[in-house]
Amino acid sequence: MTPVRIVSLCLLVNIALSEQFRDYSYEEISNISISLRGNFASVEAADDRWRETLSSGVCAPLVIEVSHMLTLDKYVTTRPQIVVSGEIHGDERVGPVVSLFTAQLLVWSGRCMIDKDKNSCIVLDELGINESQQEWLSFLASRRHIFFLPTANCAGYIDFEEKTMELTPIENFVREDNGDNILTNGVDPNRDFPYSRLDSECLVTKTAQVFDELFRNITVQLLITFHAGSADIGYEWGTFEHPRGQDTSPDNAAHSAIAESMSRFAGAFRGEGVYPAAPINTLVYPVHGGMEDWSYAAGWDSDLVVQCDGQSYSSPPPNRAVTFLVETSVLKSPPPDELGYDYMVLNNTQQNNNEFGGHVPRNTRLVLNAIDTSQPYVCISPNSTFITQFQEGIHNKPLRRRAKGTKSKTKRRYPFSFSWYVGGAFTVNRTWLAWHQNTDEPTTIPPEAWEEKMDSLIPPDPPTSHHSSIWEAPSDDSSLASGFLSGPGRWLWNNPLNPSSGHIFTVDSLSLPQSRRQKPQKSFKRGKVESWWLVAWAEVDISWGSEGQGYPKYTADGEAFPPQSHLSSARTDSEWTAINDLGVIKVRGRRYWPSDPVVVDIKYSGKKYQKSRIVGVRSHVVNCAWWDRYK
Numbered sequence: 001m002t003p004v005r006i007v008s009l010c011l012l013v014n015i016a017l018s019e020q021f022r023d024y025s026y027e028e029i030s031n032i033s034i035s036l037r038g039n040f041a042s043v044e045a046a047d048d049r050w051r052e053t054l055s056s057g058v059c060a061p062l063v064i065e066v067s068h069m070l071t072l073d074k075y076v077t078t079r080p081q082i083v084v085s086g087e088i089h090g091d092e093r094v095g096p097v098v099s100l101f102t103a104q105l106l107v108w109s110g111r112c113m114i115d116k117d118k119n120s121c122i123v124l125d126e127l128g129i130n131e132s133q134q135e136w137l138s139f140l141a142s143r144r145h146i147f148f149l150p151t152a153n154c155a156g157y158i159d160f161e162e163k164t165m166e167l168t169p170i171e172n173f174v175r176e177d178n179g180d181n182i183l184t185n186g187v188d189p190n191r192d193f194p195y196s197r198l199d200s201e202c203l204v205t206k207t208a209q210v211f212d213e214l215f216r217n218i219t220v221q222l223l224i225t226f227h228a229g230s231a232d233i234g235y236e237w238g239t240f241e242h243p244r245g246q247d248t249s250p251d252n253a254a255h256s257a258i259a260e261s262m263s264r265f266a267g268a269f270r271g272e273g274v275y276p277a278a279p280i281n282t283l284v285y286p287v288h289g290g291m292e293d294w295s296y297a298a299g300w301d302s303d304l305v306v307q308c309d310g311q312s313y314s315s316p317p318p319n320r321a322v323t324f325l326v327e328t329s330v331l332k333s334p335p336p337d338e339l340g341y342d343y344m345v346l347n348n349t350q351q352n353n354n355e356f357g358g359h360v361p362r363n364t365r366l367v368l369n370a371i372d373t374s375q376p377y378v379c380i381s382p383n384s385t386f387i388t389q390f391q392e393g394i395h396n397k398p399l400r401r402r403a404k405g406t407k408s409k410t411k412r413r414y415p416f417s418f419s420w421y422v423g424g425a426f427t428v429n430r431t432w433l434a435w436h437q438n439t440d441e442p443t444t445i446p447p448e449a450w451e452e453k454m455d456s457l458i459p460p461d462p463p464t465s466h467h468s469s470i471w472e473a474p475s476d477d478s479s480l481a482s483g484f485l486s487g488p489g490r491w492l493w494n495n496p497l498n499p500s501s502g503h504i505f506t507v508d509s510l511s512l513p514q515s516r517r518q519k520p521q522k523s524f525k526r527g528k529v530e531s532w533w534l535v536a537w538a539e540v541d542i543s544w545g546s547e548g549q550g551y552p553k554y555t556a557d558g559e560a561f562p563p564q565s566h567l568s569s570a571r572t573d574s575e576w577t578a579i580n581d582l583g584v585i586k587v588r589g590r591r592y593w594p595s596d597p598v599v600v601d602i603k604y605s606g607k608k609y610q611k612s613r614i615v616g617v618r619s620h621v622v623n624c625a626w627w628d629r630y631k
Helices: 003-017 026-034 094-113 118-126 131-143 154-159 206-217 252-266 291-297 359-373 386-391 447-455 522-526 566-570 626-630
Strands: 041-045 062-066 081-085 145-149 174-177 180-183 220-227 232-235 277-279 322-327 377-380 418-423 427-436 478-480 485-488 505-507 528-540 598-604 613-618
Touching: 026 062, 026 094, 026 154, 062 094, 081 094, 081 206, 081 359, 094 118, 094 131, 094 145, 094 220, 094 359, 131 359, 131 626, 145 206, 206 291, 220 291, 220 359, 220 566, 232 252, 252 277, 252 322, 252 359, 252 566, 291 322, 322 359, 377 528, 418 427, 418 528, 427 505, 447 626, 485 505
Parallel strands: 081 145, 081 220, 220 322, 232 277
Antiparallel strands: 041 062, 062 145, 174 180, 232 322, 377 418, 418 505, 427 478, 427 485, 427 528, 528 598, 598 613
C-alpha cells in the first residue's frame, strides 16, 4: 500500500467519525444555542432584552453572549466587544451555521480547559482540536466579549425569503399577528439603517431594530456580517458618497490588514480560491441605509445620520466598529457536500484540498481570526529556558565572573532565558522586558480582579518621542530589563496557530533592577532576597493611528483626517476613551500591552550588589493560559 493510499484511508476513517455540516432549522439553532448557557455563554431572546422597543413578530432573534461570565464586569471592562451576525437575509444559509459552530467551539474549549469539564474535552478531541488550539480558543472565550446572532432575521430565515421582515410568504403579504396588522411589503433589512439614505423611513424591520438596540447597549469594536451571492470580504466604504476609487476609510490600515489576514487564514478548498479582500464599493456596489456603513460611521459622521420616523431616540448609537461584509459563497444555500466537515476545522492547510474542507470550516477560521485581532496580547512562550531551569532546581547561580587562569573579569550573565510572542496584532514595532516592584503574589489576586490589575500596570519610560506623555514620566517602581526588539505579530506568521514555530522574541541577558534599598548596607553581606515582577511589553500596529488613511481626507480645519474606529484607537492612542449610551462598557486606549508577570526572586549581596543574582522564579503562565495560575 503506497503512502498516498494510507493518507486517503486515514481521511476516510476520520470522515466516518466526524459530521458533515448541514443547514439547520430555526428550532435546531434555538436548541443548540440554549445548550451553550453556563459559565461561558448567556443566551437570551432579543425580545426579552428590549421588550419595550422592538416590534412584535412571529419569532425573536437569539443573542448568544460569549465570555467568561464569572469574571465579566459589565461596567468597567478591558475585553473588546465583537458582534457576529449570521444572516440578515433569510435565504443566505452559511453564516448561521458558521456563527453557531464558532460559539460552540469557544464555549466547549472554555469548559474543557478552564472548568475541566471532561465531556467538553472529549468533544474537542473527537473534532481534532489539539491542546494548543484548545488553549487559544479558551483564551478567546475568556478574554473577549462576543455577541453571536445566528439568525438576526429569524422570520426571514424561517420563511427562506430574502426580502422579508417578520412575514413574507409572498410579496405585499399582510397578516394579523397579536392583533396588529403588519405590512412587510418587501423591506430589505440591509437597507433599513439610518445612515446615508434618501428618506427617514428606517428602522421599520425588527432585524434593524435589534442591531440598533445592541449597538446602544454595548461598545462594538468589530463587526462581521455574513451574506452570500459572491465570495469576498468587503470593508468600508459602501456608500454612494464614497464611489469606487474613493472608498477607503480613515481606518483603512486596520480594515485592510484584518481583512487580508482573514482571507489567508480562511484559506481555499476544492477549487474555491481564497477570498479577495477590498473596500465594498470596489468589490460590489454602493447602497443606501446599509448596516455596514452605519455600524462604522453613525457615531461620528453626523451629516449622514437620519432621524427615523417614529423613533424616540434623539441621537444615533455611538458606532465606530471596524466592519466586515463577508460574502461566503456564490450560492446562497450551497449543497451539503460543499459545507465541509467538523473535523480539524482549524487546520486550514490540511483542509484546503481534501474531503474536510468547505464553506463552514473556512469561515469559522475567518471569524476566529477576527476575534483574535480585536486586541493585542503578549504571551510567555514555553521556549523560555527559565521554566525548566528553575523547576529542576539547577542553574540558580550566575555563570563564572572570571576567566579561568586570569585576573580579568568576564561579564556577568544570568542563566535566564525569557521568550515571548505577541498575538492579536500584525506588526510588533517594539517589545521589551521590564521589572516592576509589586508585592502581590499573582496567585493571591482573584480572577475577577486580574484584568483591572494588569490594566493599571505602567511600563518604565520608553525613550522615544512618539508616545503620549502619560507614559513618558519616569517611574519609581519599574525599570527596563532588556533592550528593544521588533518583528511580526501572530497574524503575520506562516502558521498563526503554532506559537513554537512563530516569531519568538528571546532575551537571555537581563539587567537586574536596583534594590528597593537604594544604598548597600552591612546587613546585605549575607544577602537579601527581593521579589520582582518581570513583564514583557509590546507596542504594535502604530500605523493604524496614522492620519489621512482614506476618505474623507481632511477635517473642516484642513487637517489630515484621523482614524475613527475604537479598534484602531484602542491600540494607538492612550488617551482614547469611549462609553456607550448607558454610560457603561468603556473602551480605554493604550499604547503598550503587557504579558502576565513572572515573579523573580533576586538575591542582593555584596557591598555594591555586585554579587546579586536570580535565585528563583515563580508563578509563570505559558501561552496566556491564565487559568493555570490558579491550579
